[in-house]
Amino acid sequence: MTTQTNPRNAVRRSKPKRSPLLTALTALMLIYSLVPLVWLLINASKTQEGLFTSFGLWFDDDFALFRNIRDTLTYDDGVFVRWLLNTLLYVVLGAGGATALATLGGYALAKFDFPGKRGVFAVVIGAVAVPGTALAVPTFLMFSKLGLTNTPWAVIIPSLISPFGLYLMWTFAASAIPGELLEAARVDGAGELRTFFRICMPLLAPGIVTVALFTMVATWNNYFLPLIMLKDPDWYPLTLGLNAWNDQAATAGGQAIFHLVITGSLLTILPLLAAFLFLQRYWQSGLAAGGVKD
Amino acid sequence: MTVLAPPTISRTGQADRRPARRRRSWTGWAFVGPFMAVFAFVFVAPIAYAIYLSVFRTRLIGGTSFVGLDNYQQVFTDPQFWSATWRVTLFLLVQVPIMLFLALLIALAIDSGRLYGKAFFRVAVFMPYAVPAVVATLMWGFMYGSRFGLVGNINDTFGVALPDPLSPDLVLASIGNIVTWEFVGYNMLIFYSALQVVPKSLYEAAELDGASQLQVIRSVKLPAIKGALLIATIFSIIGSFQLFNEPSILQSLAPNAITTYFTPNMYAYSLSFSGQQYNYSATVAIVMGILTMIVAYAVQLRGTRKDR
Numbered sequence: 001m002t003t004q005t006n007p008r009n010a011v012r013r014s015k016p017k018r019s020p021l022l023t024a025l026t027a028l029m030l031i032y033s034l035v036p037l038v039w040l041l042i043n044a045s046k047t048q049e050g051l052f053t054s055f056g057l058w059f060d061d062d063f064a065l066f067r068n069i070r071d072t073l074t075y076d077d078g079v080f081v082r083w084l085l086n087t088l089l090y091v092v093l094g095a096g097g098a099t100a101l102a103t104l105g106g107y108a109l110a111k112f113d114f115p116g117k118r119g120v121f122a123v124v125i126g127a128v129a130v131p132g133t134a135l136a137v138p139t140f141l142m143f144s145k146l147g148l149t150n151t152p153w154a155v156i157i158p159s160l161i162s163p164f165g166l167y168l169m170w171t172f173a174a175s176a177i178p179g180e181l182l183e184a185a186r187v188d189g190a191g192e193l194r195t196f197f198r199i200c201m202p203l204l205a206p207g208i209v210t211v212a213l214f215t216m217v218a219t220w221n222n223y224f225l226p227l228i229m230l231k232d233p234d235w236y237p238l239t240l241g242l243n244a245w246n247d248q249a250a251t252a253g254g255q256a257i258f259h260l261v262i263t264g265s266l267l268t269i270l271p272l273l274a275a276f277l278f279l280q281r282y283w284q285s286g287l288a289a290g291g292v293k294d
Numbered sequence: 295m296t297v298l299a300p301p302t303i304s305r306t307g308q309a310d311r312r313p314a315r316r317r318r319s320w321t322g323w324a325f326v327g328p329f330m331a332v333f334a335f336v337f338v339a340p341i342a343y344a345i346y347l348s349v350f351r352t353r354l355i356g357g358t359s360f361v362g363l364d365n366y367q368q369v370f371t372d373p374q375f376w377s378a379t380w381r382v383t384l385f386l387l388v389q390v391p392i393m394l395f396l397a398l399l400i401a402l403a404i405d406s407g408r409l410y411g412k413a414f415f416r417v418a419v420f421m422p423y424a425v426p427a428v429v430a431t432l433m434w435g436f437m438y439g440s441r442f443g444l445v446g447n448i449n450d451t452f453g454v455a456l457p458d459p460l461s462p463d464l465v466l467a468s469i470g471n472i473v474t475w476e477f478v479g480y481n482m483l484i485f486y487s488a489l490q491v492v493p494k495s496l497y498e499a500a501e502l503d504g505a506s507q508l509q510v511i512r513s514v515k516l517p518a519i520k521g522a523l524l525i526a527t528i529f530s531i532i533g534s535f536q537l538f539n540e541p542s543i544l545q546s547l548a549p550n551a552i553t554t555y556f557t558p559n560m561y562a563y564s565l566s567f568s569g570q571q572y573n574y575s576a577t578v579a580i581v582m583g584i585l586t587m588i589v590a591y592a593v594q595l596r597g598t599r600k601d602r
Contacts, residue, residue: 019408026403026415029396033419033479036433039444043436055451056437056444105329112322120326127337137566137579138344139336158336166329192321221426223539228567239428246432247546258436265429272424280417284487 037269044068044266048259068263075260080267082234083241087220089152090237094159095215102162102211106169107200111182127163140228154229155237159219165211172207173200209282213275220272238268347576358573365577374555375578379585381466382557386534389470394526397478401485402511416486420479427476427539434472435460435547460548469540477533481526488522489515524597528590535586538563558582 035057042059043051045068050060072080109120139158140149148154177200185195201208223239230236233244242264249256276283351361369375400419404412422430438459440446445456459468492515500510516523538559545552554568555561558578565575 016407018410020410022403022406022408023410026400026409029400029478030415030418032475033422036430036437036475037421037425039437040429040433056447101329101332104325108322108325112325113318114320114322114326115318117322120330123338124333127333135337135340135344135579135583137562137572137575138340138347140566141347141572141576142340142343157332160332161329161336192324196325217424221428223426223428223543228563239426242432243428243543246543250546261432262436265432269425269429273421276421276424277417284416 040262040266040269044259044263046259046262048256051258051262064259065263068259069267072260072263072267075257079233080238080241080264083236083238084267086152086235087237087239090155090159090222090226091216091219093152094156095212095219097156097160098162098165098215098219099208099212101160102165102169102215103204103208104196105166106171106207107173107177107196107204109166109170110173111177111179111200124163124166136224136228143229149229150231150235152235155222155226155235158225159215159222162211162215162218165215168211168214169204169207172210173204176203176207206282209279213279213283216275217272238264242268344576344580347573348580351573365574366581368574369577369581374561375558375581378555378558378561379582382534382537385466385470385537386531389473390527390530390534392470393474393478394481394523394530396474397481397526398485398523400478400482401489402515404482404486405489405515406507416483420483422476422478423480423483425476428543430472430476431540431543434468434475435544438468439547460544460551462551465541465544465548465551469537469544472540473533473537477530481530484522484526485519488519492518520597524594527593527597531590531593532586535582535589 039056042057045063045065046054046060047062047064047068050062050064054060108114109117135158140154143149143154148157181199182195185199190198220237221239222237223243226235226237226240230240233241236244242261245257245264246261248254249258348365349360349362350358351365352358400415403409404416409415425433437444440449440458445459448454449456457464459465496514496518497510500514505513536559537557541552541556542560542563545556554564559582562575562578562582565571565578569575
């Protein structure tokens with residue numbers, strides 16, 4: 001596949017013509033992707049009664065969005081805010097730590113030759129194939145022996161490892177940092193840490209943002225791990241809390257609060273959607289450059 | 295192992311002409327060490343502990359005793375385990391191809407440069423990936439519902455009786471739809487990123503040779519992103535085998551359709567947390583992990599054969 005266009009033919013072709021038909025067909029997929037989100041937005045503006053009496057994809061006469069937001073934040077002594085803060089704690093420490101570990105590790109794998117490197121390759125590549133949730137039950141049993149369950153550490157520590165993040169950083173670092181640059185820094189007598197922080201970190205920025213976003217999503221959205229690790233609702237992240245609210249309707253004597261589940265869901269997804277939209281430039285270039293080329 | 299083939303390890307600069315071993319030192323460990331230490335604690339240790347647990351059994355009378363491979367023997371003849379495994383296999387065979395095919399179509403459409411507003415398409419289709427499985431499942435669960443969901447609305451408005459998406463016959467398809475919705479954009483982005491790095495000169499050459507768009511896709515684009523296709527397939531297989539969140543959350547909306555052994559992971563979970571059968575639960579987790587690795591490895595071997 002090393003076709004070389006000869007110079008005469010290498011003239012840049014004009015941009016392909018836009019096709020309304022193809023756009024319309026792809027728009028079907030767009031509608032599929034967006035309808036549930038639109039549904040969520042519309043129904044977050046309805047009262048608990050309105051949910052049952054109005055058409056799902058249009059607003060009710062009674063526009064209750066702001067009331068719902070207030071109720072969501074204050075229901076049960078503001079437990080939703082507590083869950084939000086827990087989630088932030090897990091994201092900052094878990095995803096932040098995972099990004100740091102993956103960045104350091106990926107850099108080492110891409111730029112150093114060290115004893116046991118092949119072993120690290122093999123183990124980590126193998127780990128990508130290990131089903132994460134198959135680990136969850138043994139991890140729970142081990143953590144309960146160590147007295148870590150029902151504490152924030154039980155959620156944070158397992159979030160620290162992202163084999164995919166390591167892989168992404170490693171491919172990214174390999175292409176983003178020229179070997180000559182490192183060599184020059186060493187010749188100049190810069191220490192390894194200084195070289196890393198001063199010279200390599202800026203070059204790795206798009207990769208770091210990409211890994212940070214993806215580990216952030218993984219931690220923010222984590223459900224299975226906190227579900228098995230946490231008993232105390234005070235340590236719940238948002239995902240567990242929302243599910244508990246939803247289940248409340250099914251328990252004997254429980255109050256149905258579907259309007260709060262829906263509004264809470266909306267509030268839960270907004271920060272991540274915003275992060276992805278605002279950081280687009282970074283993560284898209286991070287994925288394209290370091291991601292998944294063969 | 296060429297799927298995750300490492301990038302070529304950087305060679306040192308021009309001035310250095312000594313053999314490759316030269317820079318081999320322990321310095322690298324200072325950077326990769328922290329990762330490996332935590333990795334050992336949260337990956338290696340639990341696996342070792344699970345293997346240890348799986349060769350013991352706790353009885354009400356007599357306490358815990360070493361039973362060798364008895365637990366494994368029990369798994370292999372356990373109808374609930376096999377029913378769960380068969381269900382996720384069916385899911386895998388139907389949902390994964392549909393999802394990846396859709397993702398590939400959109401990636402090719404966006405990459406073709408023939409769409410109006412391609413940046414908007416790319417981001418909007420990817421958005422559901424940022425929605426937690428819990429929220430996605432609750433949303434779709436509510437929409438599926440016949441009380442205040444869209445299905446209920448349609449039934450009322452048109453006076454029809456659509457089949458209940460949460461009935462036992464349809465619930466697996468309904469879960470498949472939720473999972474497709476969540477991950478089609480993610481896979482699209484993997485394919486699209488891979489397409490971006492295909493050298494443009496390749497298509498230009500093909501087009502100058504008079505190749506049609508479809509031929510370019512078939513003989514240039516698809517072979518060029520084979521690695522990405524393979525990675526996405528393997529991740530999807532792993533994801534299907536570990537299916538847990540969606541059925542587990544839907545359970546409260548469809549209690550009759552989803553059993554406690556609906557998927558192998560739900561089975562392992564309920565064995566541990568409702569049944570206190572930790573040893574057996576660890577065995578189920580190990581067997582499932584091994585099955586997943588075998589399937590993922592087989593796909594990888596097939597996919598990396600040169601003459602596909």
